[in-house]
Amino acid sequence: MNEQVDPVIRARAVQAARGAAAFDLLLAGGTVVDVATGELRAADVGIVGTLIASVHPQGAREDAPAVEDVAGRFLAPGFIDSHLHYESSLMAPVDYASVVVPAGTTTCVWDPHELANVLGLDGVRWAIEVSRDLPLRTLIAAPSCVPSAPGLELAGAEIGAAEMTDMLRWPEVVGVAEVMDMPGVLRGTAHMRGIVGAGLASGKNVNGHARGMRDADLQAYATAGVTSDHEIVEAEDFLQKLRAGMTVELRGSHDYVLPGVLTALATLPLLPPNLVLCTDDVFPDELVAKGGLRDTISRVIARGVSPVAAIRMTTLHAAMRLKRDDLGLVAPGRQADIVVLSDLPSVAVERVVAAGRVVAREGRLLSTLPRPHGARDTPLAHVPRGTMKLSPQPREAFELRVGGAGRAKLRKVVGARYTSWGEVEVELRDGVVQIPRGHAAITMIHRHGRAPAVPRTCLADGWGAPRGAIATTIAHDSHNLLVLGRDPDDMQAAANALIACGGGMAVAERGQVTALLPLPIAGLLAETPAAETAAGFAKLREAADRVMEWQPPFRVFRGLTGISLACNPGPHPTDLGLTDGGTGEVFDPAETLDA
């Protein structure tokens, strides 16, 4: 639903458009990127309050107390990021906005999935509260998979149909966030029918996560009522999803997918209106360096899509997906969110107008946004710290004990992201498994206080043999404490550093912490400004690079935080054990197999 505009402002805008009143702000001398018609048109833009009041011939009007000279510049609609998790940037909304708004993003659809997995509905409420009043319009998608693999993991909360119905009543919530429990949807479990059904009953969007889905399964998934997907892996599923009428939220976070997909797009007779862009997950240092969605748009253009078409996807198409006709165009009556570009193909953002005000120039916000997060007088205005409900762990927590002596055969996780089951024979000393050559150990510990904190350690093949340990409280999707390493001393040091600081990410070598990024908000988000968080994460990456002997192509942290994603098929370690999202099985990683 469109934003309600103050009727007084609208009435004044109507009179200004007619010439019977002055504009508040005039953007003069620019070229409008008309994403409706595809034209580049010389035009001035008159703004009143938060509204575009008029788009008219250059020089026709001069009556405005403020005139912004945009001669030689392009005026594009504010960019809309159709699907993302602020949490991936490790930044609170205020800090996230400080980075992406100067890069042209004025609207985001935020699925606070990670916050919800730690804090439940309180996390979603906090997300709403702290993203109000930002120059970044934040629309909330209600997390649908908390936990994403029921029975295979224990998150900080559980969301069912009743909770979903609650959230969908909140005006800030624009739909059901990515429906990850694909098997549940296909099998038609009562749980997933309830959640999707709540979305359908609300009339709001039901967004998807159709990883690797195609053919009959894809048809079934769409028929269930899910109408979008961002998990494109190649040209074939991209085309199948467009043809199924799903809105494809093409993401920039997986650059290797773009060439094939955009080549396929070029073969289509018409530009599909159900194609939008999104960032999904961007780490803080990348975000600060490249600006998120702006970078995605420029890469889409570099792959041969015309600048106007690429910008249309992420503006008008996105607005249509959101069922809003007050966004997505530089046109009268729309929200005055405008990106001033000095160059079109490279998407060089020079200035940004949000809600009618020039808010950024040359990559910087013009005013500092108020901190700390959550100033409003609501039960949730406080910052949700203290989610690390775990005492310091002894060294033994990071050992894998099977009892007995000699040798034993155990299950192992093969691969870093697309995992498969394997077996390995190990040596035992006093009942403790000696991590085999070339292997790593992964310990998961429940940190939400909803069950005893029993450490579960398993063997992982595909990470090489770490020369230290990495610990993280970001561990999709339940965000329990995850520690990767070989030496229990290193693992203990990294883990206890996080337990002490309320969560975050840490690297340890030779029993000492070498890098620590505290994420005190829910163990997920930093409280530091964006640049500081980015720098801290870059240091963490360097420290991790020293520890890891092998770098997966998608980087250690993307792999590590995703290794516990139990909704995916194949083995995944969780706080409950070694699980398989394909079969629904849970194994004790210490269970020995017959030789």
Next chain:
Amino acid sequence: MNEQVDPVIRARAVQAARGAAAFDLLLAGGTVVDVATGELRAADVGIVGTLIASVHPQGAREDAPAVEDVAGRFLAPGFIDSHLHYESSLMAPVDYASVVVPAGTTTCVWDPHELANVLGLDGVRWAIEVSRDLPLRTLIAAPSCVPSAPGLELAGAEIGAAEMTDMLRWPEVVGVAEVMDMPGVLRGTAHMRGIVGAGLASGKNVNGHARGMRDADLQAYATAGVTSDHEIVEAEDFLQKLRAGMTVELRGSHDYVLPGVLTALATLPLLPPNLVLCTDDVFPDELVAKGGLRDTISRVIARGVSPVAAIRMTTLHAAMRLKRDDLGLVAPGRQADIVVLSDLPSVAVERVVAAGRVVAREGRLLSTLPRPHGARDTPLAHVPRGTMKLSPQPREAFELRVGGAGRAKLRKVVGARYTSWGEVEVELRDGVVQIPRGHAAITMIHRHGRAPAVPRTCLADGWGAPRGAIATTIAHDSHNLLVLGRDPDDMQAAANALIACGGGMAVAERGQVTALLPLPIAGLLAETPAAETAAGFAKLREAADRVMEWQPPFRVFRGLTGISLACNPGPHPTDLGLTDGGTGEVFDPAETLDA
């Protein structure tokens, strides 16, 4: 908002898509017109209940109790008519549906503007009741201009912001219907701000009527919150409206506009998603002969638009305008409304599937729809007859008396549709104006019983000198009794025939009625089946042709029923006198002017 689908049907459709259950109906061997990608794709379509469950490779599935062989045929989404008035067809919804559904229209956005001007909100309620359960999905737009020219005419009812707010709460109502009071919107009258404001607050569409509007006025009209227009007159306003982000509802009822408009469309770099098709007003004989929207689509294609693009406009684009993602595509999870075409460029409709059932073949519905209109047990289930609140009129009612003798100078209406003011000297006999050579008289009489029935007779230049009289109770927009003629005997005969039969249209010559089409429902709609109504109207046209010496290019009845459209600038006769929508003036047509 999307239609709610029975969860049991949806669950079965999901299992059918996966192959775990059979379809109810399979359309086998056809080519899907994929209006998302622009492709023509060989594919079979599996249907469960009212839903498309699966679109899959030809021959992949055969498990369905009913298989429809569509080899060599094209499968397009059901056509959506984005703006029309059933009343223009003189048919009740059941009869209208019997004509347009076999021609491929499965969804209509009906503005029951004429019913509302006679019956107020009761007319809208009746429209809703009698269009339920048809194979034609009827979405209601809430009439916004009742009357369309407040102060210049007296309609049967008045609709203000409170009534609009009421109607917008009804689930069948999808938005505010065409906002015709353009001056009111531009000047920002409290009345129009209230009505448009109700629409904006509801989150539903606010549809426009921006006749001749462009430049600053158009910007102001869009900024007021109106987001569509169907009153395109030429390429320039067409382009300006698309650029303003308004949804252009390009209509087939004004064929002469299409060439210029579609030539302009071809110059645009991208196909605007804010371009849809509509019929607006189609007379019954034309409707029966050509099928309405189908005819419009074929003419758009004949003017050079690709068939897939033309069909996209009237399916996917229309669905997006309606903010519905359950319509507009042959794709899984969408409503099973499918048009089977034997030829694409000519839009040759062979079969029609609506809500999952084959409902029409070879231009005919497969089953007769239940009559009479309004079978439900509601206060409005009765047919609204008896709206002719007027006694038989004496001959004198059709004379123009100014008093005195000799000669007098009077105002006159020049032109038949785009009218202008004129003056004429007339001869008087016993105070009665002798209609000058080449002129006609128009008498308007209030028929709604809301004021005394004072006949108002004026002089009209532009209709030639009628050899008889034509009377109609369809007289936009207040639908008072309108009689055109020269001889008071003829005019009396035609008028009293309508008063006797509860309204309609009549032609009289030499004091005798030569053709009569009763429209007992509100004085607007026939109760006869479509073919009978069409034949009756054709006879009326023939009788009128004998009476009229001059045929305006848009035909006598279109001109005649529109001559009283007081919201337009220039002179228009109403029940209150001679009015001017441009200046807001009302004159007594008997007022003599200085010589």
